Amino acid sequence: MSSPQAFHPPTKLKFSTKLAYGIGELSGSLPSNILVFFFLFFLTDIAGLKPGVAGIIVMIGKIWDAINDPLIGWFSDRTRSRFGRRYPWMILGSIPLGFSCVLLWTIAPSNDQTIQIIYYTIIALVFYTAFTAVLLPYSALSAELTQDYNDRTNLISFRSAFSIGGSILSLILAELIFSWVNNEQKQYLILGLMAGLIAIISIYISVFGTYQRYTKVTQSYPNYHRSSSLSFKEKFRLILTNFPFICVMMIYLCSWLSVQTIAAILPYFVINCMGLTEEHFTRMAIAVQGTALMMMMVWNYLSHRLGKKVIYLMGIPFTIIAELGLFLLQPDQVTLMYIIAILAGIGIATAYIVPWSMLPDVVDLDQLKTGERREGIFFAFVVQLQKIGIAVALFVVGKILDSAGYVPGSPGQQPDTALWAIRMIIGPLPITLLIISLVFAYLYPITQTIHQDILSKIYENNKPHY
Numbered sequence: 059m060s061s062p063q064a065f066h067p068p069t070k071l072k073f074s075t076k077l078a079y080g081i082g083e084l085s086g087s088l089p090s091n092i093l094v095f096f097f098l099f100f101l102t103d104i105a106g107l108k109p110g111v112a113g114i115i116v117m118i119g120k121i122w123d124a125i126n127d128p129l130i131g132w133f134s135d136r137t138r139s140r141f142g143r144r145y146p147w148m149i150l151g152s153i154p155l156g157f158s159c160v161l162l163w164t165i166a167p168s169n170d171q172t173i174q175i176i177y178y179t180i181i182a183l184v185f186y187t188a189f190t191a192v193l194l195p196y197s198a199l200s201a202e203l204t205q206d207y208n209d210r211t212n213l214i215s216f217r218s219a220f221s222i223g224g225s226i227l228s229l230i231l232a233e234l235i236f237s238w239v240n241n242e243q244k245q246y247l248i249l250g251l252m253a254g255l256i257a258i259i260s261i262y263i264s265v266f267g268t269y270q271r272y273t274k275v276t277q278s279y280p281n282y283h284r285s286s287s288l289s290f291k292e293k294f295r296l297i298l299t300n301f302p303f304i305c306v307m308m309i310y311l312c313s314w315l316s317v318q319t320i321a322a323i324l325p326y327f328v329i330n331c332m333g334l335t336e337e338h339f340t341r342m343a344i345a346v347q348g349t350a351l352m353m354m355m356v357w358n359y360l361s362h363r364l365g366k367k368v369i370y371l372m373g374i375p376f377t378i379i380a381e382l383g384l385f386l387l388q389p390d391q392v393t394l395m396y397i398i399a400i401l402a403g404i405g406i407a408t409a410y411i412v413p414w415s416m417l418p419d420v421v422d423l424d425q426l427k428t429g430e431r432r433e434g435i436f437f438a439f440v441v442q443l444q445k446i447g448i449a450v451a452l453f454v455v456g457k458i459l460d461s462a463g464y465v466p467g468s469p470g471q472q473p474d475t476a477l478w479a480i481r482m483i484i485g486p487l488p489i490t491l492l493i494i495s496l497v498f499a500y501l502y503p504i505t506q507t508i509h510q511d512i513l514s515k516i517y518e519n520n521k522p523h524y
Contacts, residue, residue: 071204071213071271078267079203080216084260085152086193087224088253089159089185092232094321095343097162098452100246102466105165107174109464113456115175119182120452124445126190131438134195142272143434144195144202145265151191152261156254158185163250165243192261194441198433201418203271205513207506208362211415215358218410222351226344228253233340297439300427303420305502307440309370310413312495315447316488317406320381322452323483326459330472331480333389342399349403350410357407361415365506370412370499377405378492385485412499413440419504422512455483 101112130147137143162185166177200213231252239245297303321343328339357369364372380402387395417440418433425431462479464472504512 070206071209075203075268075271076213076216078264079199079213080220081260081267082148082196082264083217083220084224084227085155085196085257085264086189087221088228088256089155089189091225091228091321092249092253093162094318095229095325096232096246096249098322098456099325100163101178104242104246105174105178106169106466107171108460109456109466110460111171111175113453113460115178115182116456117450117453118179119186120445122183123186123190124442126187127194127438127442127445128435129438130190130194131198131434131436133434134198135432135434141269144199145269145272147191147195148261148265151188152258153188154184155188155192156258158188159254159257160247160250161185163246190441192257194434194438196261196264197414197437197441199268199272200414201421201431201433201437203268203275205275205418205422207419207509210418211358211361211366211411214411214415215354217414218407219351219354221410222347222354222407225347226351227256229340229344229347233337236336236340297424297436300420300424302416302423302502302504303436305498306413306416306420307443308498309416309495309502310440311444311447312491312498313374313409313413314444315451316377316381316491316495317409319451319455319488319491320384320484322455323480326464326480327384327484331389331477332387332392332395334392338392338395342395345396345399346403346406349400350407353404353407354411357411361411366412366416367499367502370408371496373405373408374492374496374499375405377402377409378489380405381485381489381492385481416502416504419509419512422509422516423504426512426516458483 098109098112098116101107101115102109105112107115134143134147137146139146141149158181161181162178166174168174168177200210200217204210204213228249232249235245235248235252239248324343325336325339328334328342329336332338353373357373360372361369380398383394383398383401387398417436421431421433421436424436458479459476462473462475464476464479
């Protein structure tokens with residue numbers, strides 16, 4: 059093959075396209091954030107389930123969520139329709155996503171614990187099936203709307219901004235609903251209803267706002283929708299021999315295991331270890347997410363000059379320091395608690411941007427090697443591993459609290475063993491995970507120069523030869 063010519067992708071993404079794509083993230087961020095922040099607490103302190111049983115329900119839902127990822131990713135890669143590969147899944151899956159979001163926060167129709175377990179488990183399975191059917195194809199669109207190295211970071215920054223904005227919105231809604239509605243059961247039901255409605259509306263806005271760009275890109279690249287002759291097993295083997303993909307997968311897994319473990323244990327920490335009311339938990343979470351939202355533009359700017367992995371190596375140590383601070387925090391240090399929240403948000407912003415902007419570059423490398431584009435299956439495996447990890451982590455959190463003697467429905471009145479367990483979960487555990495993620499970020503090999511070379515070779519391999 060002759061030396062590759064310079065590759066010039068289609069025009070840069072319009073602001074309206076990036077905005078529409080970002081809005082679609084609300085369909086996942088609102089339902090998932092209220093689940094992360096409140097669901098375990100809802101099951102134990104509102105529905106009245108034991109922490110161990112609640113942890114099992116969460117784990118079953120998350121494991122199924124992980125199992126269906128590669129299946130839906132594989133099917134969406136092979137979907138052929140006038141609307142492309144991803145949009146039919148997004149359009150059809152949004153309705154059951156919205157309805158099941160409401161049912162998750164409805165008190166089970168019986169006080170019998172067996173019936174409660176069956177009810178919440180079935181609804182969780184339906185919810186996570188619809189969630190994957192919408193969010194996995196939506197995520198894969200980031201690799202299909204543009205192949206420009208920096209444009210992808212911009213696109214992911216929009217998505218991340220709405221992800222954080224959705225998290226903040228969910229917390230603001232929670233605080234408003236909790237203050238306006240006295241009945242605790244109705245509080246969570248109304249919160250679920252709002253999240254479900256927003257999920258449906260936002261995904262339709264995203265579909266209408268990005269479809270024109272999608273058709274333009276897919277018509278510009280030769281063999282963009284080329285059918286694969288590889289079996290599912292062969293695809294799995296090729297993916298796991300892609301070292302840059304392994305790096306991205308571990309960065310994403312470890313960073314979000316850390317973040318979501320803290321999110322799940324944070325209400326227990328604020329209420330029981332700090333002796334504060336529930337309002338302080340939502341305000342602290344808003345401080346974290348608000349800081350991350352403001353830092354998004356800063357890290358995006360630095361990424362264009364320093365590279366994706368460099369900003370991750372710069373940002374995550376801030377979160378590690380914050381987690382150590384939470385572990386050492388004492389009940390009378392409320393102001394310091396909010397300072398730590400701001401410190402955590404500085405680093406968390408890079409966890410939103412970096413893994414998702416690296417993954418499309420890995421897809422391009424795979425296309426160079428195989429001649430096929432398989433965004434769905436790549437995104438599916440990353441999300442699958444993360445979901446399995448979170449399911450196991452939340453199960454372990456529930457079991458640790460159970461074995462440490464945590465008493466459901468007794469906020470602020472827990473034994474010392476339970477308080478110490480909460481501190482261990484919020485400090486040493488997530489710190490270890492983030493250190494592992496830094497190692498894999500350091501080893502990630504695809505720079506902007508290497509990525510440009512990959513695109514040029516893809517273009518050279520696919521252009522007509524006379």
